Amino acid sequence: MRQSNFEKARLLAENDLAFLYDVYDFRCISTQQAFDYYYADYFYNYEAFYQNKIQAFIQADLIEVVLYKEGEAVFLTNNAIEIVRDCFGLATNILDKDKNVIRRGYYRASELKMLPRLITHQVHLNRFVLDFRELAKGENLNWKHYGEKNISQYFGIRPDAMLRFYELDIFLEQDMASESKVQLTEKWNHYRTYLRSRKSDGNLRKIIMLFIVDNTNNPQARKELVRYTAIESLLDQFGSKFDIYVGTRDELLDLLFTSVIPTQQAMNGLHSHYMQIMNNRYQFVVQDAQRLRPFLSNTEYTFYQYKMSEEGTLLIENGKLQEFLLDDATGAPFSMMQKIAFHKRNSSAFYRDMNRHISTIFLLDNEQQIRSHLQMANLMGTDDVYYTTLERLERLSFPEALFQFDRAGQKYHFANSGLVKRVYEETNT
Numbered sequence: 001m002r003q004s005n006f007e008k009a010r011l012l013a014e015n016d017l018a019f020l021y022d023v024y025d026f027r028c029i030s031t032q033q034a035f036d037y038y039y040a041d042y043f044y045n046y047e048a049f050y051q052n053k054i055q056a057f058i059q060a061d062l063i064e065v066v067l068y069k070e071g072e073a074v075f076l077t078n079n080a081i082e083i084v085r086d087c088f089g090l091a092t093n094i095l096d097k098d099k100n101v102i103r104r105g106y107y108r109a110s111e112l113k114m115l116p117r118l119i120t121h122q123v124h125l126n127r128f129v130l131d132f133r134e135l136a137k138g139e140n141l142n143w144k145h146y147g148e149k150n151i152s153q154y155f156g157i158r159p160d161a162m163l164r165f166y167e168l169d170i171f172l173e174q175d176m177a178s179e180s181k182v183q184l185t186e187k188w189n190h191y192r193t194y195l196r197s198r199k200s201d202g203n204l205r206k207i208i209m210l211f212i213v214d215n216t217n218n219p220q221a222r223k224e225l226v227r228y229t230a231i232e233s234l235l236d237q238f239g240s241k242f243d244i245y246v247g248t249r250d251e252l253l254d255l256l257f258t259s260v261i262p263t264q265q266a267m268n269g270l271h272s273h274y275m276q277i278m279n280n281r282y283q284f285v286v287q288d289a290q291r292l293r294p295f296l297s298n299t300e301y302t303f304y305q306y307k308m309s310e311e312g313t314l315l316i317e318n319g320k321l322q323e324f325l326l327d328d329a330t331g332a333p334f335s336m337m338q339k340i341a342f343h344k345r346n347s348s349a350f351y352r353d354m355n356r357h358i359s360t361i362f363l364l365d366n367e368q369q370i371r372s373h374l375q376m377a378n379l380m381g382t383d384d385v386y387y388t389t390l391e392r393l394e395r396l397s398f399p400e401a402l403f404q405f406d407r408a409g410q411k412y413h414f415a416n417s418g419l420v421k422r423v424y425e426e427t428n429t
Contacts, residue, residue: 012083015038015039015042017083017084017087017088018038019034019038019039020062020063020076020080020083020084021084021087021088022038023063023074023075023076023080024076024080024081024084024107024112025145025147025150026122026125026126026129026147027075027112027114027122027147027149028066028073028074028075028112028114028119028122028123029073029074029123029126030070030071030072030073030074030119030123030126031046031050031054031065031071031072031073031074032046032071033123033126033127033130034049034053034054034074035049035050037130037134039053054074057074060079061077061079062076062077062079062080062083063075063076063077063080064076064077064109066116066119067116068116068117068119068120068123069116069117069119069120070120070123073119073122073123075109075112075113076109076112077109078108078109080109081106081107081108081109085106090105090106091105091106092104092105092106093105107149111149112149120176120215121160121174121176124174124176124212124214124215125160125161125172125174125212127249128172128174128212128249128252128253129145129161129163129172131249131253132163132253132256135253135256135257139257139261141165141261142165143163143164143165144163144164144165145161145162145163146161146162146163146164147161148160148161153169154194154199154203155194155199156190156193156194156197156199157190157191157194159171159172159173159209160172160173160174161174164205165261165264166264167204167205167206167264168205168206168207168208168260168264169205169206169207169208170208170209170210170256170260171207171208171209171210172209172210172212173187173209173210173211173212174212174214175211175212175213175214175215175222175226176214176215177213177214177215177216177222178215181225181229184225184226184229184230185229185232185233188229188230188232188233188234189233191209191234191237191242192233192234192237195234195237195241195242196237200241203241206240206241206242206243207241207242207243208242208243208244208245208260209242209243209244209245210244210245210247210252210255210256211226211230211244211245211246211247212247212248212249212252213226213246213247213248214248214249219248223246223247224372224376226246227246227334227373227376228376230244230246230334231334231337231376231377234334235334235337235338235341235377236338236341236342237338238333238334238335238337238338239299239300239335239338239339240298240299240300240335242335243333243334243335244333244334245331245332245333245334246332247331255330255331258270259328259330259331260331263328270328270330270363270390271302271303271328273390274286274303274326274363274390274393275303277390277393277394278305278393281393281394282393282398283307284305284306284307284322285305285306285307285308286303286304286305286326287303287304287305288302288303288304289301289302289303289304289325289326291304292304292325292350295349295350295353295354296325296346296349296350297342297345297346297349299339299342299346301325301326301327301339301360302326302327302328302363303325303326303327304324304325304326305323305324305325305326306322306323306324307322307323317416317417317418318416318417318418318420319418319420320417320418320419320420321356322417323356323358323359324358324359324360324361324386325358325359325360325361326360326361326362326363327339327360327361327362327363328363329362329363329364330363330364330365331365332364332366332369332370332373336362336373337373337377337379339360339362340360340362340374340377340379340382340385341377341379343360343382343383343384343385344383346360347359347360347384357384358384359384359385359386359419360384360385360386361386361387361388361402362385362386362387362388363388363389363390364387364388364389365389366389367387367388367389367392367403370387371405371409371411374405374409375409380405380406380407380408380409381404381405381406381407385404386402386403386404386419387402387403387404388401388402388403389401396413398417399413399414399415399416399417399419400413400414400423401413402414402419403425410424411424411425412424412425413425
């Protein structure tokens with residue numbers, strides 16, 4: 001006797017239901033991912049899992065297995081979708097605000113299917129989200145995943161997926177190293193159109209795009225191409241509302257859990273460490289820079305730091321006012337390039353209100369990478385912009401910890417706090 005969907009659901013364990021829901025959410029999941037992320041604790045090896053669990057799902061008419069380039073992928077049948085609808089409360093109908101019509105609130109199996117040549121891209125994207133979920137288990141993080149078909153919050157742009165937590169929308173762009181320079185530029189132009197639109201003005205959430213470089217034997221070259229096209233098309237749009245990070249899966253996951261998430265939780269150990277060094281080692285007062293935004297062309301920086309004289313005025317040492325903006329540029333966000341490019345504008349805005357210009361320090365996690373970024377954006381030799389790392393701040397004097405590049409790309413630090421006399425560290429190779 002044929003089982004009803006209700007009877008099938010009753011026989012499914014909790015992890016089976018969670019797995020079916022995620023197949024629906026992701027559109028498909030590879031059988032290897034099914035074993036690694038859902039069933040490794042229940043079966044001795046992949047072969048036992050496949051013979052028992054996958055075959056049972058197939059016989060119950062809950063999944064369809066499709067061959068693709070890297071293996072096999074699982075798609076849901078309509079029977080499984082009905083079970084997911086009942087168990088997880090998927091809406092029958094929803095209002096499509098963009099088209100102002102009522103439409104079905106869930107997808108049928110035929111609408112979730114994709115061509116085998118597209119499955120590889122989805123499976124690689126799945127891995128990022130599934131790894132994120134594993135890492136997030138150790139955090140008190142309330143987050144939600146939106147697959148490409150379920151992102152209705154933005155009009156005119158459609159990332160591959162989105163993670164939402166705190167006041168951030170994390171766009172995921174899974175790169176398989178297949179898009180040309182022209183195609184990348186076209187992508188950025190769509191984002192530019194959105195960021196300059198009224199819909200963007202009404203969005204109170206910050207967008208951070210994670211551009212996940214994959215499927216290449218030379219990820220560094222691919223990252224450079226992506227950065228070049230993004231800077232070329234979007235430099236003036238990076239800032240407090242929008243930013244991009246480019247890296248491999250591991251690099252971007254590390255960035256999320258060591259910088260982005262801790263910053264949002266207001267418990268960023270890097271920031272605490274920086275403030276401690278500035279206070280104890282260099283006697284700077286360090287404050288949140290948020291209150292200065294109106295005086296800096298509404299640009300957001302991380303910290304405002306200064307030294308005071310015994311008379312209670314801003315201290316001048318060796319002819320240099322000891323007052324700086326500090327911006328956390330760990331992970332090399334694209335907003336750093338925007339702030340460097342518009343430093344003169346922001347400093348002039350500060351001058352109009354405060355009757356003095358202000359310098360900016362960028363805190364990096366990698367002092368080697370910054371040169372190529374500056375060369376790419378034609379920003380070598382920008383006046384009153386300095387760079388440093390925690391490692392330099394911990395072992396050097398303040399003037400030695402700060403470094404710049406001249407217009408030829410040569411790197412130097414400074415002999416004293418006047419930040420005028422240069423001490424060259426290396427030549428441009």
